[in-house]
Amino acid sequence: MEIVYQPYIDPEFESLIERINAPRVCIDNDTCQHCTVVKVDSANRHGILLEMVQVLTDLDLVISKSYICSDGGWLMDVFHVRDQLGKKITDETLNLYIQQELCDTKMRAGVPKELQTCQKRKLRPCHISTEHTALEITGRDRPGLMSDISAALYELGCHIMTAVAWTHNGRMACIIQVEDGLKGGPIMVQKRLALVQEKLESVVEGHHENRDKKSVLLTAPAADRTHTERRLHQMMYAEKDYEPCQGCDGSCRYWNGCKKTHVTVETCKEKGYSVVNVRSRDRNKLLFDTVCVLTDMQYVVFHAAVSLKGSMANQEYFIRRQDGSSLASETESRKLAQCLVAAIERRVSHGLRLDICTENKMGLLWYLTRVFRENGLSITRTEIGTHGERASGCFYVTDASGNDANPRTVELVRQQIGGSVFVVNKSPNSSLSISRSNGEMEERPRFSLGNLLWSQLERLTFSFGH
Template sequence: MEVAAYQPYIDPDYDSLIERIYPARVCIDNETCRDCTLVKVDSANKHGILLEMVQVLTDLDLVISKSYISSDGGWFMDVFHVTDQLGNKLTDESLILYIQQALCATRRGGLSKEIQGSSQTKHFGPHHVSSEHTVLEMTGTDRPGLLSEMSAVLAELACHIAMVVAWTHHTRAACIFYVEDGVKGGPITDPERLAQIEEQLENVVEAHHAEGERRSVRLMAPMAGRMHTERRLHQLMFADKDYEQCRRCWSNGCGGGGSRGGYEHRNGCERAHVLIESWKDKGYSVVNVRSRDRPKLLFDTVCVLTDMQYVVFHASVSSEGSSANQEYFIRHQDGCTLDSETEKRKLAQCLLAAVERRASHGLRLEVSTQNRTGLLSDVTRVFRENGLSITRAEVGIRGERAIGSFYVTEASGNNVNLSTVELVRKEIGGSVSILNKSSGVSTPRGPLSAGLISRSGDEKPRLSLGSLIWSQLERFSSNFGPIRL
């Protein structure tokens, strides 16, 4: 006789019980501070909540000037001091309501239809592509012309590209295409056609890879929900182990790790530095990340900590000039600290990679032209034929126009000759604008030069949070520079 196995019934809503009893509270305060808006978040704590909050503000292109974060115990508290990109307070009522609902929506539920409609009309909110598209993900060795060849294959196979985002880091590349059927419209769902497209793209990527070299091409039919493209790119490059290229930063004293070597660097060094120390009395690992400031730096760092299953209990971010410092008090999700040098080394490498991935080199070109079938293939072909290599790209559709941002260098890695840009402009049509002429970290758009902090020379970072955390609030009220998310 077969004996039935009984298991206790657990209500699926049990996990969200605390959130339902104590829903998130979001306060938008324009009265307390003269030059910024305070976004105060008070919520039940859970893993990943910090990333959710930062992601909302990042997607709105807001600038954070100060932030204090605390999530010890079962509660999360944060105050973000924010402005828009021009340094103004947030006064648009629809934007304020959007922030309140979006921050609460990360806890439970979603945005109301009225708020969604208002955000689309006023062009704020996340610029995500809906789940109605087929998604193509690729990782592999970076080389000139790769994006051009892949987009050409998609055009030949009657696939319309709705959006693409591509990153390169050291010798690795990752990109995400959102595509739809160029003939029938809508997503591509036929398994045979999906297999055919994937095979053709695999041939393109494989052509320049040595046997056994890492590469991946995956084509997926639409899935429920939305995917945050930039977070997914971090995950793809992490899975591709691009962080292994960051060993040089650790070994030459310009990376840092389990010793003070991370801050004993050469004067004028602009590389990112990571220092990890143990605060055994309080049971924390203290992570300091120092780097050159750039947009979305905070988001990129928190992405890595969250996806590597670290919990941020306290954090401070601040700026001084063009340097940036982030200080995190963390543990593993299981409550353990980082005790081995291997763990510290890997986390340091991954944080360095996260900082570097978006710090694209090259000339930034903004392209706006009438959308048409095969446009991305044509644009990237023009770049390739003129000897330009794409280091980062983001292209999407807005109405009847295609809007793209490209960072390009000469194929040799040298600076781009402006006469070459003029040739590209003539061949592409529409408008091609030069946003910056930096061969290093991109020059910020707009008047604000935001950042996180820099410490002098061989000064040892202080353990600024812990038993005196509440008495240290004045530290976060000083005149920090703005932090570009």
């Protein structure tokens, strides 16, 4: 028998390299008149770009410019950011927090309450809490599914603390955090956990195509849980929601005003890169979603440039596989293109948005989703969380056929739900029209988290001393 010897690599070696070459973060409020410039120099490793984007988007900051270079084992990234009001980041506490988080992205534990206070609003958690039991649910989407899931949890005495659900191409992915409705805290009794899983699987799998595939996963409290939205992308990918995605076939020749998503993957033989070009409508967290797919599909971004022209965003990535090679086949390139289109489409909100703030109580999500269901409304996307005695979140709803909800039906729903309910519509000029419970209308300016403006970039090797 042949004996193969492999070198031992200490698992602490990578962190040692990072400690020797500690990241340098500069937060500059003087160079640019309208935004704060965040510059990061660091030793490179797989996934660090995504972690940096997470730091900024979790704080609801607007990334207005970004350019990336990570050749030769070292990265130099620049982000131009603003707050939701379009102003510079001048709060010293927030600047210090950004600097600390970018220097140690592996040790992230959510946004502290004092920073939420300085931001003057509650930031919804993007990391699964270490104090609750997490449920990951996937399956075929159908009308009333969220209502059935929340009803089952209510019957089992589970109090839903947060819930985030996406639907796309007939698929659904949902992450729910629950605690014991009687004792509080995570559910630790194994028999009860098994009962919860069995009940939820019976709700979901009655319409699931692959009975051999588990549709419900329960995870105990842990400090290393994946970022919620990144995990939703992974769950949707596992459901193969990308297979129907094609984007535009290019017959519009790009510049003829087409608003569809364009993705091309080409090979740069001279440098050994695969060049990915993405053109789509701009929206919030567009950069996060794109980089998330590239990272989780084990591609490394060496250079990137993103620009905005009107309402359309243009992204260009020079990538390789983790083993250093470019994409090997047309099939691989086509799959990557499909996955990028899917990642962009998943967060595109279909339907009318309802923002809800009401009293936090046992069975709240079941009650809300039951009201929607009884009035013939389907949920296409939801995000809800609890903050002490209050619960707040948003729901995107359509009628049972996927068309716009009837205004009279929406008004009836608002009256039944009670509390503070705001109906948010996208107006033709891209601002947000907000209908309050008293029927008055006001306009709120639109600030996209994914506004990535770099229209003057001509070359990826742009000088970092600029």
